[in-house]
Amino acid sequence: MPLVRHLRRAVLSVFACLALAACMAESSATLPAKLPAASGPVDTIVLGMGCFWGAEKRMSALAGVVDVESGYANGSIPATYKAVLEHEQALQRGKATGRNHAEVIKVSFDTAQVTLEDVLIRFWESHDPTQGDRQGNDVGSNYRSAIYTDSDAQQTIALATRDAYQKALAAQGLGTISTEIAPLQTYGAAEDYHQDYLQKNPNGYCGLGGTGVVYPRQAGAGTSPMPAHPVAVATALDASSLDANRQLVVFESNECPYCEQFKRDVLDHWKSPVPVARSLSPDAPQGWSLQKAVFATPTIVLFEHGKEVSRYTGYSGEQERFWKWLGFRLLTPEQQKIAFEQGTERPFTGSNLDEKRAGTFVDPVTGVALFRSDSKFDSGTGWPSFFNPLEGAVTLHEDESAGMKRVEVRSASSGIHLGHVFDDGPPPTYKRYCINGNVLKFVPDPGA
Structure with a gap:
């Protein structure tokens, strides 16, 4: 996933996937409206929550925040996206030393409207701070959870909120917070195309997902920065x-x-x-x-x-990729060769050739119905043959392999190879769906 994400960013989300609902913009990909102007003193703090696209969107929604800027912080290399990616790859290969930047956001907030504690509560609840150098599918030291402060007072509040949230996590059986809390040493703004990215590109990738544990607010404390829908941590399945x-x-x-x-x-x-x-x-x-x-x-x-x-x-x-993964666990090597390598069983050797009971032939991976037995006929070829598939059950594809021009038949639900279709079948279709019996599962009708 990190590689996929990097490719998405490089081409500005050509291969976009659905973002988390809390990170999605409205339906139109319009440029963001300006945040409201401050009515009082403005303070700033730098936060790392993994993907800065989602972090920026999440923190911008907090009342009292007047600006959020994506950037890179507390590394020892140039503060550019290319440099961060290349350095992280070199670190993982053992080809570099020196600390990488974290992807961060610089949050500016009106202290007359929102407190630093409220800002940090939103921070804690908006991501999983126990994951170390990772956030969801994004892995690397550049995705570390971090709070970078500019004063002793900020440092004190950051540590206090961390300790409070750690107690809440521990009460739910979750792990230790790994968030780095340190003074801000270096900072550089990210490239223009990263700023307000999810509002410009509402289908862009956002890997943020919180723990579901609500920050333990005291009576009379600041208002909740998150929607009032606390989620209890679920227990394991029985x-x-x-x-x-x-x-x-x-x-x-x-x-x-x-x-x-x-x-x-x-x-x-x-x-x-x-x-x-x-x-x-x-x-x-x-x-x-x-x-x-x-x-x-x-x-x-x-x-x-x-x-x-x-x-x-x-x-x-990617449904077909999922079913292929499952198919390699469910099918025998012989079946896999047919399903995923367009193989063919030897005639008169496959299963279901002589099956004549009333019933349905289904995809062995998805279980979706492919052919009814009343469309099966004896073609004498040595493979189960049908003159008609169930509606929408198969897809047809040109096949010029083996020096022949044929029409391949695949399962529409899983994409596995089934066989080929020819124009020498019986009426009413005059088609012969010549199917490998080993990639058919027969389900007899009740009482058959």
């Missing part, structure tokens, strides 16, 4: 309600549009033979184990016998 042999778990988070998109695209139409469950907790089902922590949502994990065997992290509409 393993007794799951399939111990093989189970998919979708790890989600609140206010996660990628999760909602996955639900719309995939879960709302789920027919796969693997049972699936959703969890707002980042922890494995009780008594089960993850190979590593869940750090982004949605993350889809396949468990077998209570242990993680594979995972799929992140989703932005």
